Amino acid sequence: MQATSTRTRSDAKTGGHNVVVVGTQWGDEGKGKVVDWLTDHAQAVVRFQGGHNAGHTLVIKGVKTALQLIPSGIMRDGVKCYIGNGVVVDPTHLLSEIERLEAIGLEVRSRLFISESCPLILPFHVEVDKAREALRETSGAGKIGTTGKGIGPAYEDKVARRALRVQDLKHPERFEKKLRELLELHNFALSGYLHSKPLEFQPIFDLAMKVAEQLKPMMADVGYTLHKAHLDGANILFEGAQGTLLDIDHGTYPYVTSSNCVAGNAAAGAGVGPDQLHYILGITKAYTTRVGSGPFPTELPMDEPGTVGHHLSTIGQERGTVTGRPRRCGWLDAALLKRSMIINGISGVCLTKLDVLDGLPEIKVCVGYELHGKRIDILPLDADDIYACQPIYDTFPGWTESTFGVTEWDKLPLNARRYLERVEAFIGAPIDMVSTGPDRVHTILLRHPYQA
Numbered sequence: 001m002q003a004t005s006t007r008t009r010s011d012a013k014t015g016g017h018n019v020v021v022v023g024t025q026w027g028d029e030g031k032g033k034v035v036d037w038l039t040d041h042a043q044a045v046v047r048f049q050g051g052h053n054a055g056h057t058l059v060i061k062g063v064k065t066a067l068q069l070i071p072s073g074i075m076r077d078g079v080k081c082y083i084g085n086g087v088v089v090d091p092t093h094l095l096s097e098i099e100r101l102e103a104i105g106l107e108v109r110s111r112l113f114i115s116e117s118c119p120l121i122l123p124f125h126v127e128v129d130k131a132r133e134a135l136r137e138t139s140g141a142g143k144i145g146t147t148g149k150g151i152g153p154a155y156e157d158k159v160a161r162r163a164l165r166v167q168d169l170k171h172p173e174r175f176e177k178k179l180r181e182l183l184e185l186h187n188f189a190l191s192g193y194l195h196s197k198p199l200e201f202q203p204i205f206d207l208a209m210k211v212a213e214q215l216k217p218m219m220a221d222v223g224y225t226l227h228k229a230h231l232d233g234a235n236i237l238f239e240g241a242q243g244t245l246l247d248i249d250h251g252t253y254p255y256v257t258s259s260n261c262v263a264g265n266a267a268a269g270a271g272v273g274p275d276q277l278h279y280i281l282g283i284t285k286a287y288t289t290r291v292g293s294g295p296f297p298t299e300l301p302m303d304e305p306g307t308v309g310h311h312l313s314t315i316g317q318e319r320g321t322v323t324g325r326p327r328r329c330g331w332l333d334a335a336l337l338k339r340s341m342i343i344n345g346i347s348g349v350c351l352t353k354l355d356v357l358d359g360l361p362e363i364k365v366c367v368g369y370e371l372h373g374k375r376i377d378i379l380p381l382d383a384d385d386i387y388a389c390q391p392i393y394d395t396f397p398g399w400t401e402s403t404f405g406v407t408e409w410d411k412l413p414l415n416a417r418r419y420l421e422r423v424e425a426f427i428g429a430p431i432d433m434v435s436t437g438p439d440r441v442h443t444i445l446l447r448h449p450y451q452a
Helices: 031-041 091-103 123-139 151-159 166-170 172-192 201-218 222-231 265-270 308-315 334-344 383-388 414-427
Strands: 019-023 044-047 056-060 063-067 080-083 112-115 236-239 279-285 288-290 328-330 348-352 362-371 374-376 390-397 431-435 443-445
Touching (some): 019 031, 031 236, 031 431, 044 222, 080 222, 091 201, 112 201, 112 222, 123 151, 123 172, 166 201, 172 201, 222 236, 222 265, 308 328, 334 362, 334 414, 348 414, 362 414, 390 414, 414 431
Parallel strands (some): 019 236, 019 279, 044 080, 044 236, 279 348, 348 431
Antiparallel strands (some): 056 063, 288 328, 362 374, 362 390, 431 443
C-alpha cells in the first residue's frame, strides 16, 4: 500500500511574480526604457547574457543615461541589481560605469551583485576581437560587425573551459597561473595568425588585482540569492540584451552575437529554474532596425531626404548606443516577428517608437516573403535564404496627428489604432504596452505584465 503525502500546495510559499524582457528583432528595440518602467513593480533586476556590447538608453525627466553592463533597474532607488553568470564581464569597464553613475548621484555598490561565475573579458580578448575583424576585412571575407569589445573571444574561452572567472579574482596565485596559460594561447594567435602584437603579462595581472579589491564586496552567489528573494515574495525582472535575431543559435548566423538572447536563457544565465519565468514581454519596435552586417529583408535606403528610410533614421535618431554606428532601417517585419514569438514563448508585446511613424502617408508591414519562387510566412533559418527573400507587404494608411507622449489608447489616431490591431493579428501575440516617446511616462498600458 502506498503512503499518502499530507503535504498540500498551500504549504509552499507562493513567491513573487517574475517578468522576462527580451528584444524580438535585432536589438535596439527600446528595452532599457521598458525595464526602467517595469522596475516600479520589481525589487530585483537581472542581466542574464551578453556584455558591454549591449547598450540601453534611458530618458528620465528629460535626462538621458546610457547603460551598457549594469541593469537598467539601477536608476530606481532601492532596487537590487544582479549580473548573472551568463554575462561576460570586463571588470575595468564595469568600474568605470559604476563611477559614471555615482557621479550623477546614484548609489550603486550597495545594490549591485555580480555572479562569481561570470567569465572575465581581459585585454587580450579585445585585441583578438579587433584583429579578427581587421583580418576578415582585408581578406575579403567580410566583417561580422562585432563591437570589438572582446565579447566573442571571452565566450569562446568559457565554452572551451579555460576562462578566468570573477571568482578567480579572489585567489591571486590561481589567477596568475591561469592567466599565464591563457595569455600564451592568445598571444600565439595574435602574433602567429592575426598579424598583431602580443600583450605583456604583468600589466594585465596588476590591473586585475587592482580592480579585484573593488569588485570583491559585490561578488555573490546570484542564483541562490534570487531563489531566496523569490521565496520571500520579491518580484524579479530579467533584462535581456541584444535581440532574438542576434541569438547565437536562433539568429541570422553568422551575423549574430556570441550568447543566447532568447527568453529561455534567462533561467540558465541567472541560475534559476525555468518555472520562475512567469511572463515573457517581447519588445518590438514599430519598424525594424539592425546594426552591423547581415541580411535584412525590409531594409530601406536612408541617404536621400524625403524617403521613408531617411525619415525613420532621422526622426528615430537611429544610432547604436554603444558604437554610435547608424542603424539600418526598414519596415516592420511581421514574418520575422512570428519566429521570435515562437522561440521566446511571448506572453505579450510592448511596441515602441510608434511616434516615429507619425506623418507618413502610408505604412507597410512585411507579412511574408517570396523565396525561390515560393511564398513563405516565416523568416527562414539560413542567412543566405534570408538574403534571397523578397518581402511581401500589406499597406495601411498613415496618420498626420502626433502620437508623441500619448498615454491613453483612445487618444491615439484611429489609423494608428488600426495599424496596431493588424500587427497584433499578424504576430499572434497581444500588444500589452505601447511606447510613444523616450521618457518613462510616455507609455500606454493595456495589460500590466506584473498583473497578467
